[in-house]
Each structure stands twice: as C-alpha cells, then as structure tokens.
Amino acid sequence: MRIAPSPAVHLCRRYWPLLLFVAMAAVLAACSSGDRTLEAVDPNAVAINPTYDQVHAIVHNNCEFCHKAGSTGRISPLSNCEEIVGLSGDILARIQDNTMPPSALPRLSSEDKLLIQRWVENGAPAPCN
Amino acid sequence: MQLKRWLLVVAGVAVAWLHVHVARAVPQYSAQAGRACDTCHILPDWDTPALAHRKRNMTCQTCHVDPAGGGMRTTVGLYYGRSTVPMIATSPRPQDDWDRNFPGVGRRDRHTPYNTYLPIGPRNLEQAYAYRDSLHDSWAWGMPKGLTPDTPWPGRFFGLNPDPIFRLGGDARFAYLGARGRPIFFPMQFDVHAALHPVHHATLLANVGARGRPSGYSDTIDDSHTPYFRELFAMTSEWPYQTYAKAGRFVPSFGLRLDDHTNRTRREFELDGSLPDSRVLGVEVGAVAAYPFIQASYFKMKSKYVEPDPWNIFDVDDGWGTAVNFGWRDLGWSIGASAMARRRPLDEGGDTDTYGVYGSINPWYFWQRVPLTLQGEFDTGTQQRASGLRAHKRAAYAELDWPAWNGINFLLAYDWADPDRDVIDDESSRYQVGGQLTVYPGVTLDGRLRYLRVTTPAGDGSDLFVQLHLWF
Numbered sequence: 321m322r323i324a325p326s327p328a329v330h331l332c333r334r335y336w337p338l339l340l341f342v343a344m345a346a347v348l349a350a351c352s353s354g355d356r357t358l359e360a361v362d363p364n365a366v367a368i369n370p371t372y373d374q375v376h377a378i379v380h381n382n383c384e385f386c387h388k389a390g391s392t393g394r395i396s397p398l399s400n401c402e403e404i405v406g407l408s409g410d411i412l413a414r415i416q417d418n419t420m421p422p423s424a425l426p427r428l429s430s431e432d433k434l435l436i437q438r439w440v441e442n443g444a445p446a447p448c449n
Numbered sequence: 450m451q452l453k454r455w456l457l458v459v460a461g462v463a464v465a466w467l468h469v470h471v472a473r474a475v476p477q478y479s480a481q482a483g484r485a486c487d488t489c490h491i492l493p494d495w496d497t498p499a500l501a502h503r504k505r506n507m508t509c510q511t512c513h514v515d516p517a518g519g520g521m522r523t524t525v526g527l528y529y530g531r532s533t534v535p536m537i538a539t540s541p542r543p544q545d546d547w548d549r550n551f552p553g554v555g556r557r558d559r560h561t562p563y564n565t566y567l568p569i570g571p572r573n574l575e576q577a578y579a580y581r582d583s584l585h586d587s588w589a590w591g592m593p594k595g596l597t598p599d600t601p602w603p604g605r606f607f608g609l610n611p612d613p614i615f616r617l618g619g620d621a622r623f624a625y626l627g628a629r630g631r632p633i634f635f636p637m638q639f640d641v642h643a644a645l646h647p648v649h650h651a652t653l654l655a656n657v658g659a660r661g662r663p664s665g666y667s668d669t670i671d672d673s674h675t676p677y678f679r680e681l682f683a684m685t686s687e688w689p690y691q692t693y694a695k696a697g698r699f700v701p702s703f704g705l706r707l708d709d710h711t712n713r714t715r716r717e718f719e720l721d722g723s724l725p726d727s728r729v730l731g732v733e734v735g736a737v738a739a740y741p742f743i744q745a746s747y748f749k750m751k752s753k754y755v756e757p758d759p760w761n762i763f764d765v766d767d768g769w770g771t772a773v774n775f776g777w778r779d780l781g782w783s784i785g786a787s788a789m790a791r792r793r794p795l796d797e798g799g800d801t802d803t804y805g806v807y808g809s810i811n812p813w814y815f816w817q818r819v820p821l822t823l824q825g826e827f828d829t830g831t832q833q834r835a836s837g838l839r840a841h842k843r844a845a846y847a848e849l850d851w852p853a854w855n856g857i858n859f860l861l862a863y864d865w866a867d868p869d870r871d872v873i874d875d876e877s878s879r880y881q882v883g884g885q886l887t888v889y890p891g892v893t894l895d896g897r898l899r900y901l902r903v904t905t906p907a908g909d910g911s912d913l914f915v916q917l918h919l920w921f
Contacts, residue, residue: 340823361871364836385664386631395631418874418908423628424899426711427908429868430875431834 358430359437366431370439372401372446378432379404379411382421401448408444412436506739507778508691509706514644514654516693516737517744518706519722520680521618521642521654522920524589528606530920531890536856588921589613595649618642620920626663627913636669637661637916638723640679650687656680660725674725677759691738698728698762702735702744702774703787704805704826705846708895713844713866713879714826718789718803725756730765735774742785743775750791753798768793776807781814789830799833803842822850840869859884862897878902893918 358365367374379387379398389399396410397403404411414420415428415436428436439445509518512526522530591614610616622637640658659675662668669675682697700706703720710716710723721727731748749765751757758764769792776785787805791798809824825847831839844866851859862881869875883897895918900911 355873356871357874358869358872361869362834362836362838362840365834365838367835385633385635385662385668386628388664416874418903418905419910423626423910423912424879424901424914425628425910425912426716427875427877427901427903430872433874 358434366435366438368438369442370435372404372439372444375436375439375446376401376404378428378436382428382432383411386421401446405444405446405448408436408440412440507780507783508737508739508742510686510691510693510737514642514652515680515682515699516684516686516691516695516735517699517702517733519700520620520640520656521616521644524586524606524609524611524613527586527921528609531609534856534893535887535890536854586610586613588618589616591615593646593648612646614646616644616646618644618921620918622661622919623917624661624663625913625915627915628910633663634665635661635663636666639669639676650685652684652686654680654682654684661723674756674759677725678762679725679728681762690736692734692736694732694734696732698730699733700727701729701731701746701748701770701772701789702733703772703789703803704774704785704828705807705824707846709862712846713864714805714828714846717842717844717866717868718801718828718830719753719791725759726751726753728757729770730762731770740779741775741777743773745771745773747771750793752793752796754796766793766797768797781812782808782810784808787828795833795835795837799835799837800839801830801832803828803830805829820851820853822852824848824850840871843867843870856887857884860897874904876904891919891921893920 383398387395387398389397391397396407398407398411411420415433418427421427508516510516510523512522512529513519514521514523586609589610592610593612593614619642620638620640624633624635624637626633626635636659638658638661640656642654642656644655645653656679657676658679659669660672660677662672678698680697680699682695682699684693684695686693686695700720700722703718704714706722707715710721715721719727729748729750731746733744733746733748735744736742737744748770750768750770751764752766752768755766770790772787772789774785774787776783778785785807787803787807789801789803791801793799805826805828807824807826809822811822812819813821825845827843827845829841829843831841834840844864846862846864848860848862853859860881860883863878865876865878867876878901880900880902881897883895885893885895887893894915896913896915898911898913900909902909
C-alpha cells in the first residue's frame with residue numbers, strides 16, 4: 321500500500337527551489353565579518369594626510385547627485401569647497417553610521433570612510449580654508 | 450607565484466580543450482529557454498539542425514554577438530526577444546506560461562494535452578506563415594559571402610535576416626529612483642551597437658555608448674565618457690562547436706554577466722558593466738556551444754584610479770590580467786566556475802585574485818509544477834590595499850524568477866558583499882522584490898523594491914527602482 325507523504329514532505333517536494341533560495345540567503349546573511357575598523361586592521365590602508373581633492377572625488381561620486389548646487393530644504397548642497405568643509409563633521413557622522421548615502425544605495429567603502437575621517441581629524445584642510 | 454602558476458596551468462588546459470571540445474554561460478533567459486521547443490527545433494516540421502547551428506542553445510553567443518554576453522543581439526536573440534519575451538506579438542510557440550501556471554483558469558489552449566509540448570499558437574500553417582510575414586528586419590542588410598550549407602538560411606527566423614552583413618542595434622534605459630529625500634530621474638544607458646560581418650567567420654563589433662550619470666541628463670551629456678567605445682573588437686567565430694577568438698576592448702568573461710551592474714558580484718571585482726574602468730584591452734578565446742563551455746582571456750588595463758581614454762582602446766598601463774571561465778550549460782540547468790587575476794603596481798590598484806562559482810536551474814524543465822528559475826553566484830578573492838596588505842573579499846548573489854506569463858516575470862533577488870573580511874563596518878545585504886513587464890517587443894519595464902541591510906541598524910534603507918528599457 322502506498323503511503324501518502326506528509327504535508328511537510330509534500331511542501332518540500334513542491335517548493336524546494338524557493339526553500340533552497342531562502343536557505344542560501346540565510347546562510348549568506350549569517351556570514352559574519354571581522355570586528356575591527358580598517359584603521360585597526362591596517363593603519364596604512366589610506367593616506368595619513370588626505371587631501372581635499374581626494375575627499376572631493378568621493379563626495380562628487382557618491383553624494384553630489386542628490387546634494388547638487390542649489391539644493392534647498394532638507395538636502396544641503398555639497399557642490400563646492402566651502403559647502404564640503406562647512407559640513408565636514410556632518411558628512412563624517414552620516415557615513416560612519418551608514419545613514420548616508422541613503423536608501424538601498426551602496427554605502428562608502430572602508431577606505432573612503434577612513435580617508436574622510438582622517439581628513440576631518442586633520443582639521444579638514446582645503447584650498448578654501 | 451603559486452597562483453600565477455596555477456592560472457597558467459588552467460589556461461593551458463583551457464587552450465588544449467579548445468581543440469577537442471566546446472562552449473559558455475548566462476542568466477535566466479538561458480535557463481528558461483529549455484521550456485520552448487523552438488529553442489532548438491524549427492517550424493513547420495520541427496527539424497533539428499546540427500547542434501552548433503540551432504536557433505538557440507544555452508550560451509550567450511546564441512543571443513548576443515559578443516560570446517561573453519550582453520550588448521548587441523544576434524538574429525536569434527532578436528527572434529527570441531520578439532517571439533518569447535513579450536506579451537504581444539508572440540510567435541506560435543510550443544509554450545504557454547499561463548496554461549503552465551494556472552491550467553484550470555482561463556486556459557487558452559483547450560485542445561492540446563497539457564503534458565505535451567505541441568505548439569499552441571498557430572492552429573495551422575497559414576497562421577504560422579502570417580506571423581512570419583509580420584516580422585521585419587529594419588536594421589540589417591545583406592548576406593555575407595562564404596556561407597556554408599550549415600549556416601542559417603532565409604526564412605529560418607521568419608522575416609528576420611538570419612545572417613546580415615551589417616546590423617545596427619541599441620539599448621536605452623531611463624531610470625527612476627524613489628529614495629528618501631527626493632525622487633531622481635536619470636539616464637542609465639544609451640548604447641548604439643554596430644556589427645560588420647562581411648564574410649563568414651569574421652565580425653567587427655563596435656558599441657558606442659554614454660556613461661549615464663545619476664545627477665541628470667546634462668551631466669550625462671557633458672561627461673568625459675559620453676560617448677565612448679564600450680566595446681570594440683574584431684572576432685572570428687562560428688567555427689565548429691562555436692569556437693571563437695576576439696581581440697580589442699571588452700569586459701572579460703567571468704561569472705554571470707547580469708543586467709544589474711550594481712550587483713556586488715560584479716561591482717566588487719571591477720566588472721561593473723556601467724563603468725569605463727571595467728573595460729580591458731585583450732584577447733579572448735573560447736568554445737561556447739552546448740553543452741560544455743570554456744573561455745580564457747589575457748588583457749591589459751588602465752590604472753584603477755584613472756579612467757581609460759574614451760576612444761583610444763590602446764590606452765592601458767603597466768598591469769596585466771588573465772581570466773578563465775568554464776562549465777556546463779544544459780537544457781534545464783547550468784554550472785560554471787571562473788578565476789581571474791590582475792597584476793599591477795600598487796599605485797595602479799594593486800593585485801587582485803578572484804574565484805567564483807555559479808549555476809542555475811529551471812525546475813520546470815523536469816517538473817511542470819515548479820515554474821521557477823533559480824540562479825546564483827558566489828565569489829571570493831583578495832585585493833591589495835594601498836598599504837600592500839591584502840583584503841579578503843566575498844560577494845554572493847541569488848535570484849528566483851517566476852515567468853508567470855509571456856511578458857511577465859516576477860523575481861526575488863538577494864546580493865551580499867563583505868568587501869574586507871577583517872573590517873567590521875563594511876558588510877551589507879540587499880534584498881529585492883519586483884519583476885519585468887514586456888508588453889511589446891523592445892519595451893521592458895523593470896520595477897523593484899530594494900532593501901539594504903548594513904552593519905549599523907540605523908543605516909538600513911530601502912527604495913523603489915524603476916527602469917524603462919528600450920532595445921532593438
């Protein structure tokens with residue numbers, strides 16, 4: 321006599337690709353990284369004294385498409401030296417807690433974050449200072 | 450040095466294999482193609498041509514001129530794009546996704562037994578020929594010299610030119626990003642492709658495109674890489690078992706070449722198709738028929754920190770790289786592996802070593818009650834930091850597709866990256882739910898809700914990303 325499979329077995333047989341997908345996502349999500357900052361791991365990973373040009377390149381590529389010249393309201397412009405230097409502390413805080421760039425946009429790399437951190441710690445040297 | 454030796458051995462085996470065997474890999478269309486009879490067989494009598502000359506097999510070069518995939522489409526790709534992908538103007542196909550998913554509701558084909566693969570579109574040859582006559586090829590001219598009896602023949606793809614001397618093609622994408630703050634409309638892609646194919650086995654491909662800037666249309670137009678040669682190479686191809694060799698500017702074959710250039714399996718390893726920096730100058734050889742495939746390349750590239758000249762494809766620096774990509778692509782499943790190494794001075798970006806495995810499965814090919822396609826990739830590797838020490842990187846991607854009906858595809862996608870395993874604050878996971886709607890050939894609307902999870906909960910975020918893709 322043939323025994324009917326249990327509902328769980330039936331579900332597994334029918335929806336195994338979905339279960340496989342979920343399992344794959346769960347395994348990858350569970351992968352954990354190290355517990356140190358880049359500065360602790362490799363102090364020489366970026367320049368000790370970053371230049372404004374290096375910072376500007378990062379801001380231009382990651383921030384300026386929202387923070388354009390002339391932006392008003394909640395979005396502060398980051399389109400020139402004065403604006404970037406003036407908001408340097410806020411920029412550092414937002415990139416360190418990953419709230420900027422927002423939404424599902426990619427966050428800055430550890431190298432970029434460390435570079436901006438050192439630039440701010442050095443007093444945000446820039447041609448407009 | 451050990452890695453270099455290992456790569457040389459693999460490349461040597463690859464080249465040796467070219468003399469005896471064949472083939473290559475792709476995303477979900479390829480994995481799904483096994484569901485349709487005329488993927489391989491030919492109306493009206495369902496003939497089966499030689500393997501290397503079927504309408505479509507499971508490899509990139511079947512639908513794209515570039516055997517590495519992406520960009521300009523071949524006649525087969527255009528035929529597939531007109532007949533199978535859209536809701537309207539579908540050809541007489543031996544498939545019906547609605548019947549497949551909802552056999553008891555609104556079934557159109559009530560006469561064909563559900564468990565057969567007979568065509569459901571045309572009820573007779575007159576209808577089939579009427580559809581053939583409705584297809585036209587406005588952007589292709591001529592027939593190359595040197596055709597053999599095995600090459601495609603007129604009428605093979607209904608009204609499309611099966612093997613033109615010259616063809617134009619294009620891709621344009623207009624994007625909307627609904628993020629916190631303000632919505633952003635921006636041009637993502639403007640590519641014009643041209644393929645010159647004067648004699649059999651010889652092709653010159655040029656792809657001139659713009660670099661889409663999220664900051665807007667004027668920034669895109671003013672960009673230093675608008676326009677630029679995204680691809681420019683000479684190729685000899687269509688040799689037995691689809692063996693080919695190409696030389697020029699291209700993106701090396703590695704893993705799954707995805708539409709989504711932001712996917713971390715591409716972006717983390719300098720394979721982001723939207724960036725001029727991903728283009729290299731090199732030589733690639735491969736054999737890409739069904740079912741085994743193998744490709745190997747050697748290339749030079751520009752410094753990671755300096756964009757290459759838009760037009761001068763010989764603008765490269767001191768470093769070099771090599772990549773190999775191989776696997777098996779069958780009707781309902783595929784599996785593959787890739788390896789790539791770059792050797793360059795630290796001030797040009799440093800050395801990288803990358804290894805990847807990937808695969809796909811279309812369960813419907815085996816069990817009609819599971820109309821899904823699953824594909825995924827996992828990559829790992831190292832990259833030198835500016836200090837010379839190596840960062841260990843990992844990235845993964847998985848996607849589940851449900852082609853609910855012709856022209857409607859729903860998807861769940863997941864990608865994850867850990868750019869530096871030693872560092873705590875750089876890992877992120879991205880979840881996507883959405884789909885593609887292709888009502889008419891050449892017009893696809895792609896919409897996704899995306900959620901990004903990062904190491905700091907306050908940094909988690911989501912957005913709506915919609916793109917209108919026009920292609921021909």
